[in-house]
Amino acid sequence: MTEKQNKSGKSDFDAIIVGAGFAGMYMLHRLRGLGLSVRVIEAGEGVGGTWYWNRYPGARCDIESLEYQYGFSDEIQRDWTWTERYAAQPEILRYQNYVADRLDLRRDISFSTRVIAAQHDAASGLWTVETDQGGTYETRFFIMATGCLSAARVPDFKGINDFEGEWYHTGGWPHEGVDFTGKRVAVIGTGSSGIQSIPLIAEQASQLTVFQRTANFTLPAGNRPLTPEEIAETKARLLEQRQHARQTPGGIICFEYNEKLAEEMTPEEREKELRTRWMQGGFAFLGAYGDLTATHEANAYAADFARDQMRCAVESPQLAEKLLPNDHPVGVKRLCLDTNYLETFNLPHVELVDVREAPIEKITAKGVLSGGREYEVDAIVFATGFDAMTGAILSVDIRGRHGISLREKWVAGPRTYLGLGSAGFPNLFFITGPGSPSVLSNMIVSIEQHVDWIADCLAKLTSGNIRSIEATQEAEDSWVAHVNEVAAETLYPQANSWYMGANIPGKPQVFMPYPGGVGVYGQKLDEVAASDYEGFRLDA
């Protein structure tokens, strides 16, 4: 491991980055460019983050691959060619490895190493970072690039250790894959991971039982091979397209948001807009009119339309009704994109169990006991999601000024300024942290936005001999209040979603991402940087 002497005379790194997914990789590249000594610490054996761990059958991006790639290097994007409209996990992981090779990133990454604690020392101004391999490193800047959906969670089902078959979580899938041929399989969970994996597991399994707690809105992804023309167009204009994407609400340009409100359109216009966008596939549907996620009345047109489309895919009317979401507005939980999900329930060996009617009582030695019936299976797939947005950050025991613990500070929900930093924690940065657009946007665009902001900030601090930067309490309080206000103007808080922490028993229910849009948020970031970091305290 290369080390260098820093200004205070202690042996350490200028920056430690936790995580070697899209965020950590680009952060490393930018900080190297500033001449800083940097070490990335990564729990996995390779780069990739989300795409390293989520290898379940059907894992695929729900942002179009031509937009789900780095936009910082014209050379890199020109030399890489995507094959499908929505790239599958193996292709995305190959891309990340290709970038790691091109930029020679691995020499500064410690793999198979997990950061377990970090403590700030006020006297030296340094962070001491501890790993599960016994390593302790001192660093000036400590950057969490841990991802929003990386702390996989198996619910606390009774009896789970008694199960005699195999079990898997979609977010930690075996690298060698799993062959379900001829097996009786249970899948618990019908979010994006369940919806993507169920059709492929059904192709192999002799019997598949799906345990659904909440039916989700899902629409056909419309995946297909990319045409040579589409590829050439993006290669010629990606950097320009990326500038445009940064001004949009979601960081994507493959569709335009219709700014008209639902009531400003005739029923025929609304229907046409919804139908065209449904057929287009992907998130275009949510841009059908300006107030789709703002009012119940406007949302109901889209939700009814979506249910009608979904109903058509299921042969049994009774089964269709169980698969239709009726308890939340469309678009306020992550919309799922599928390939033959609903059609899978027409197969004779696939059964749906509604766990609201028949709650899962426990896992038994032979399977799942639900509603008094034991479903005997050879394998269980937990597609039960993540401790989202805060889980990975708080898995590290982070202690700032005066030993204050981040876990304690965030006990009633995450508190940040701009999703980038938290008062009491100097020189600690979050990439796409809670309070930033993050999961409501194209993650790559939001990652690049944050990495560029952090890198420019560190360049200014270093050249200006400023030792530390820290969010002020006032700025943080007012940002948290602002995020809540913006969220309250939408329907987002009205669903039991992981955006709200609702999927984790006992987790505070706070809307965590910033719903004001990437463009608006980017302006705020620019203003803060241009004002010499208003809302942050700088110490020489």
Ligand code: N01
């Ligand atoms: O997780 P989820 P996910 N008993 O939390 C159910 C991204 N992603 O891994 O809704 C029974 O959405 C839970 O039920 P409920 C994407 O942003 C993207 O699928 O809480 N059921 C739900 O059905 C996505 O939103 C892609 O009532 C239980 C499911 O498990 C995010 O990751 C692909 C339960 C969990 O769904 C998370 O998706 C995959 C219990 N005790 C993921 N606990 C792309 O397409 C939970 N559930 C890019």
